[in-house]
Amino acid sequence: MLNKLKLNQLYFKDTQFVNLMTKRIFNVLLVANPYDAFMLEDDGRIDEKIFIEYMSLSLRYPPRFTQVSTEEDAWKQLGNTRFELVICMPGTDNSDTFDIARQIKEKYPRIPLVVLTPFSHGIRERMEHEDLSIFEYVFCWLGNTDLLVSIIKLIEDKMNLEHDIKEVGVQMILLVEDSIRFYSSVLPNLYKFVLRQSQEFATEALNEHQRTLRMRGRPKIVLARTYEEALDLYNKYKNNILGIVSDARFPREGKIDPQAGIRFLTVVRSESPYIPLILQSAELSNREFAQNVHAQFIDKNSKTMSRELRQAVSEHFGFGDFVFRNPKTKEEVARVHNLKDLQNAIFTIPADSLLYHISRNHMSRWLYSRAIFPVAEFLKQITWESLQDLDAHRQIIFEAIVKYRKMKNQGVVAVFQRDRFDLYSHFARIGDGSLGGKGRGLAFIDNMIKRHPQFEEFENAVIEIPKTVVLCTDIFDEFMETNQLYQIALSEADDETILRAFLRAKLPDSLVEDFFAFFDVVKAPIAIRSSSLLEDSHYQPFAGIYSTYMIPYMEDKYERLRMLSDAIKGVYASVFYKDSKAYMQATSNVIDEEKMAVILQEVVGTRYGDRYYPSISGVARSVNYYPINDELAEEGTVSLALGLGKYIVDGGLTLRVCPYHPDKVLQTSEMEMALRETQTRFYALDLKNLGHNFSLDDGFNLLKLSVKDAEADGSLNYIASTYDPYDMVIRDGIYPGGRKVITFANILQHDVFPLARILQLVQKYGQGEMRRPVEIEFAVNLDAKEKRGTFYLLQIRPMVDLKADLEEDLETIPEEQLLLKSENALGQGIMDDIQDVIYVKTEGYSASNNQLIAYDIEKLNKRFLDEGKHYVLVGPGRWGSSDTWLGIPVKWPNISAARVIVEAGLTNYRVDPSQGTHFFQNLTSFGVGYFTINTYCGDGIFNETLLNGMPAKEETKFIRWVHFDKPLTVKMNGKKKLGVVELPEPDSQETE
Missing domain, CATH: 3.30.470.20 (ATP-grasp fold, B domain)
Structure with a gap:
């Protein structure tokens, strides 16, 4: 049986709450004489009251009321505004309200009409002679604005019923009642209860936006006023009924039948043994019948009737907490408040109690009432009859919840809640500011994985993001301001001084408990990554400018807290380091616009002894x-x-x-290549290092x-x-x-x-x-x-x-016109504003001087930055390698004014095209050309002789800087991997 279900292939699609309740009432036209309208509005405050009522129930978009008292006004308003509902209040003076209503119905047959009558003898007599067939409902006004909310919701529920049930299996509560006076007081009672309940279960949502959307999945309430209407609704939607509340006496076959309710409930019970039923009647003799069909009985004459009804609905229709009971004594044996509780309790609930509830479909009813449709649908199909194995049942319920929560958490930026963050939480944020560049990127891929089921289709692979919590940028702001750090941060102080000042400062106290909750879930090392506003923004890459620290897992949570705090402060401080400031200047960004979010993320890996x-x-x-x-x-x-x-x-x-x-x-x-050019070293996290020597070097x-x-x-x-x-x-x-x-x-x-x-x-x-x-x-x-x-x-x-397309064939340019040519070039586009070349002298070159060469270049680069000019940079080996034997160990800010960077191999110092150097991202975004040339084996051109023959603008032991009077032209075709630097026209090579 279980294999048939293949639980692991169970694919829960998320409920698209956005598609529910799409038909709404935004504008209501109220037709009434001024006195009645005033009475209804109770000193003219109906809009305000409805608004307050809506807000208290977390409903959005309260409707607007427009009041008219004459036919003329009615037509004028209908001409100007689109109304979704018309409410008519006939006065005692035999006013023409009904005539206006009839005319409106003729001209606008699609707009629902409702009669709202003050409760008085005269009007009731008057109405007995009216043809009310044009009205959807007649209500009786008892001076309570709750009724207006109910009228609007009842009509909206009716408009959306069929679609929403088909779309996701939304549930409905069927109310069968023909007494106007009576349903006018029951409906507000029921709606208030259901809306309050759905506010409660909306807490299953992970953020505010989701909460308001989840409210759309609440059960609908449908009113039937005759036996035929009730039976019809039951037959059509019997699989989606949460429960039925029925009167005993109402019309059947056109006449009042005192037994209609009893007949109806008998039919329902014979087909659906477990649908909860409530019978309301003023005749106490019906109590006995109610017991026969296992229905709750409510006495209509009771003074506390409305409270009793609420209680019965709450207990039997799956609202509120799920209470597991002992089937014999009906005593409570366990209570669960939400999905996570149920997941935690499912294996400890006594067998007889569990059996009692699953065989009566209680669990799926509870999930339905909370709008958790995928799990409810799934569990509803797994009946006791089909499985007959209690342990398997527990396991299935558990796995279904886990699967659902994983799916729910994926692709959603949840608000971090200490009591809710657990193994199945993916991504949460602390604070209300921005997530920063990397944070947004992560949220985006998490969402992307969720939307494409292809990612689920691998037998032996799971695809996800690591557990992540983002401290939003407002926490950075608070930290900077409460500790008054801007003064030192923006000063010329060196990096070490800035870091020490940040380490002495204090993070907001509120974070401590949050971090402990995070530690309870993540029993692995944590990476603390920068996610600044500008980092990874679409056109300004800041890859590798800020620090990323990693901290090991430690049993002692206070030690772990100390290291985590230091790491967060270290990331914050790195915004203000010398390199970052230089980078900001190079990209014309203003440093105090930079704000930092911080990502706390489980480090992917496995523990091997003291390494990870x-x-x-x-x-x-x-x-x-x-x-x-x-x-x-x-x-x-x-x-x-x-x-x-x-x-x-x-x-x-x-x-x-x-x-x-x-x-x-x-x-x-x-x-040979494999032995020479594959990885020989690797990085691991040192689990013994407890960070007492916390330093600028994030590694x-x-x-x-x-x-x-x-x-x-x-x-x-x-x-x-x-x-x-x-x-x-x-x-x-x-x-x-x-x-x-x-x-x-x-x-x-x-x-x-x-x-x-x-x-x-x-x-x-x-x-x-x-x-x-x-x-x-x-x-x-x-x-x-x-x-x-x-x-x-x-x-x-x-x-x-870069989209710059090159029409020209670079292969055809004569060699004598070229300073450089590479058949392995990275980059795309044309540049014609560069007049300077800085190159490393090949005569007497030795890799042992690479660090010194880097210092020389950094000094010249700063001058170019200050003047806003660019140059071509040529040198041996891999630029930016952290291994000084492989190349010159510059960081991006040290060469950020270069617009073409050339790796030139020497006979004794051959290089392959760099892959993965840290500034690839920067190269591509600034449109920097990256050429690889190995002239000694005929691969490309580098006319060093020409440069050596020109006077140097500046020269050190290792490098020369040469200036041309007219600009060089750089052309790159990235798809063909061709790049050239053309010399200026011949007449202009008189050099400075």
């Missing part, structure tokens, strides 16, 4: 300006690495793969380890291949002896984990929904034994794609 790291980290880009072999630029590219993603960001050796050709990897295509507690260490941890299954030195081959998989090579072969070639297919989807939907090329960071935790894993999306941001 994921099986795979990666960065995927949906456009590839380095296509090789059969790859297409639009198929994108991915950089993969073992361990924490900082390794990729720092420009370490990663494996570059195209998700559409996962079996063709350039780096592993030849053995102070990361370990840079060699692949051998990972082999010892046993974390290389399916990720590594083994080099066999005897046979000189590399074998996919792990074998004793032999060096381990990080090739991800079992995943890419043998599909142990569907990484390539997931990446294709992520790129496709990411780019499709952002409407521009994107860059996505991710990490994967593999369970090698089970051959399954979880793919975590960590971040998405736009790659700013």
